[in-house]
Amino acid sequence: MTQPLLSARAELIRYDIRRDRAGWTVYDVRSGAIAVIDEVLQVGLDMDEADAVADALSTEPPSASLAGIMPRFAWFQAPARP
Numbered sequence: 001m002t003q004p005l006l007s008a009r010a011e012l013i014r015y016d017i018r019r020d021r022a023g024w025t026v027y028d029v030r031s032g033a034i035a036v037i038d039e040v041l042q043v044g045l046d047m048d049e050a051d052a053v054a055d056a057l058s059t060e061p062p063s064a065s066l067a068g069i070m071p072r073f074a075w076f077q078a079p080a081r082p
Helices: 002-012 047-058 062-072
Strands: 015-020 023-028
Touching (some): 015 047, 023 047
Antiparallel strands (some): 015 023
């Protein structure tokens, strides 16, 4: 019963966030894989950063969306906290 719900959600949202030990993780709803930007796992982010990344990655094309938020968040230049 959860499979159809998951499929419907994956059609609407490509990336979402979930709580991790150090903050929030951005993940691909379709595969469950953690999002990676410039070889950096998107884990341990604060909620606002994770939400902004998930929103940017969910829109097409991702590179144009990310360009608009890159100056606001230093995590694009620094590795994510383990």
